[in-house]
Amino acid sequence: MKFKICVSVCFLILFTVLSCSNDKKGNIYEHNDNSALPDKDSSEDLADSAGLPDENGQDETFIPDDDDPENSDHDSFTDMEAGDESGDADETVPDDLSDTDAEVDDEDVRTMTVSMELPAYSSLVEAGNPVTFKGLVSDSGFDESEITMTWTIREQTTTPVVLHEGKADSSGVSEFQHVFSESEAKYYAVKLTAKAPDGLEKSTNEVIFGICVDPFGGKQTFDATELGEGWVLANDSYRDSDGTNGWLELTGNDYNKRGLIYNNSLKVYPGDITMKIKIRTGQPGTPTDSGADGFAMTVIDAEDQSELESYASAVRSGGCLGYGVAGVYCGSGGEMDVSAFHIEFDTWYNSETGIGDPTTENHVAINTDGDPGRHLLWKNTLLEDNAWHAVEIKTEANRVTVSMDSAVIIDDTITDFSFRGGYIFFSGSTGAAKNFHSVDDLEIVQECRVPD
Ligand SMILES: [Ca+2]
Ligand SMILES: [Ca+2]
Ligand SMILES: [Ca+2]
Ligand SMILES: [Ca+2]
Numbered sequence: 001m002k003f004k005i006c007v008s009v010c011f012l013i014l015f016t017v018l019s020c021s022n023d024k025k026g027n028i029y030e031h032n033d034n035s036a037l038p039d040k041d042s043s044e045d046l047a048d049s050a051g052l053p054d055e056n057g058q059d060e061t062f063i064p065d066d067d068d069p070e071n072s073d074h075d076s077f078t079d080m081e082a083g084d085e086s087g088d089a090d091e092t093v094p095d096d097l098s099d100t101d102a103e104v105d106d107e108d109v110r111t112m113t114v115s116m117e118l119p120a121y122s123s124l125v126e127a128g129n130p131v132t133f134k135g136l137v138s139d140s141g142f143d144e145s146e147i148t149m150t151w152t153i154r155e156q157t158t159t160p161v162v163l164h165e166g167k168a169d170s171s172g173v174s175e176f177q178h179v180f181s182e183s184e185a186k187y188y189a190v191k192l193t194a195k196a197p198d199g200l201e202k203s204t205n206e207v208i209f210g211i212c213v214d215p216f217g218g219k220q221t222f223d224a225t226e227l228g229e230g231w232v233l234a235n236d237s238y239r240d241s242d243g244t245n246g247w248l249e250l251t252g253n254d255y256n257k258r259g260l261i262y263n264n265s266l267k268v269y270p271g272d273i274t275m276k277i278k279i280r281t282g283q284p285g286t287p288t289d290s291g292a293d294g295f296a297m298t299v300i301d302a303e304d305q306s307e308l309e310s311y312a313s314a315v316r317s318g319g320c321l322g323y324g325v326a327g328v329y330c331g332s333g334g335e336m337d338v339s340a341f342h343i344e345f346d347t348w349y350n351s352e353t354g355i356g357d358p359t360t361e362n363h364v365a366i367n368t369d370g371d372p373g374r375h376l377l378w379k380n381t382l383l384e385d386n387a388w389h390a391v392e393i394k395t396e397a398n399r400v401t402v403s404m405d406s407a408v409i410i411d412d413t414i415t416d417f418s419f420r421g422g423y424i425f426f427s428g429s430t431g432a433a434k435n436f437h438s439v440d441d442l443e444i445v446q447e448c449r450v451p452d
Helices: 002-024 028-032 040-050 069-073 305-314
Strands: 112-118 124-126 130-139 148-154 161-167 173-179 187-195 201-203 207-212 231-235 238-241 246-249 258-268 273-282 294-300 340-346 363-368 377-380 389-396 399-404 407-413 422-429 436-445
Touching: 112 187, 112 201, 130 148, 130 187, 148 173, 161 173, 258 305, 258 436, 273 294, 294 436, 305 422, 363 399, 363 407, 377 399, 377 407, 422 436
Parallel strands: 124 207
Antiparallel strands: 112 130, 130 173, 148 161, 148 187, 187 201, 187 207, 231 258, 238 246, 246 436, 258 422, 273 389, 273 436, 294 340, 294 422, 340 363, 363 377, 389 399, 399 407
8 A cells, every 4th residue: 555655646747847847948749639630839949940931931940959958858759648758668667557547547548659760860972872750659559560650751841741651660669761952942840650550659859850952962083074064165175084083174285375164053052161273283294383374273153153153254363363353463454353262272473562472383262252363371382293293272261271182271260261162263365485284073071961
């Protein structure tokens, strides 16, 4: 009898604690009512707590909020009867069917818990790769293999649709994979509902995950004749090939050439980035430093294709290397206000006012906003050997690091700098002196992101 009193008291305390706990969590537990559909109020509360849109909130941002402590509850959706968040507290209820205590009868010991292990809350999976969904059900009334597990997903403002349905296995596990395409790249809310043969239903809370896209999707080798989405070759540029390897040639080894090659479709994201390219400049045969002028890789933060085209038609060649539109010299024919990042490979010393090369030697430099006269960071560098060199450009906040063939040549900060992303734009020029100006193996390394 003492045991029963203790059990009843303990159960009362436990129930009281859980009730208080549930109050703090708003309507999370209401999702686990026997209703198959979430009630509107609880959905809105979840939306608010997780930074998600509610059913009517078209203008709310559909992005998971990592800072929200409520999110820590995302995968612990045991119901009140289950006892605690670990979902294994059913054993605390005495399994004594002969007990005459009204609180402990057949109805009270019937428990079902359902939880979602995967996908993890706010996780991102790149489009084209499988997303694993895994949930677990435990039911005291039926064998788990008799429980129907229904997975529904919804987009920001849409109603849920069934993604997958089937019986749990004998361990209560429901697991499958689904591949989302690039056009389906967005945030989703997924929910798992378990339904027993007698109609008892329990649902997890919604878990938000994202399908993201990597715009440049790996290395661009330019080996195929077809360059791929968005590439534009303008003026004297062309794709070259030795029959096996292909690359972009900006000028060819000829005088008074200017070439532009840019991508008018894929935009690099703002924020920290690593960009890798292979470059080659010089004359065939014995290396000499007598060639010119040089070339550059630009990331132009143009609003749209039209602004990009305006920039492409405004850039000046010669010592402006096909990227200059601003500053004392290259803006002298009409300055253009642009937001751009440039790395130049300069093989001709310009002393003209407004270009002001900082060294008479060949140099690699970081310039910004269309001004070849503003060498923010630079380094004398061997360039005109007509050999391929691997260049890596990395930004971390206002720090820019450049390495050539794995040796760091620039590593410094730029005041008020941040990488703003945009369109990839290569340019090069020759004049009274010439060189090849070749680019290959472009690789953009950035975090996969969910499109806006
Ligand atoms: Ca290639
Ligand atoms: Ca030179
Ligand atoms: Ca120069
Ligand atoms: Ca320069």
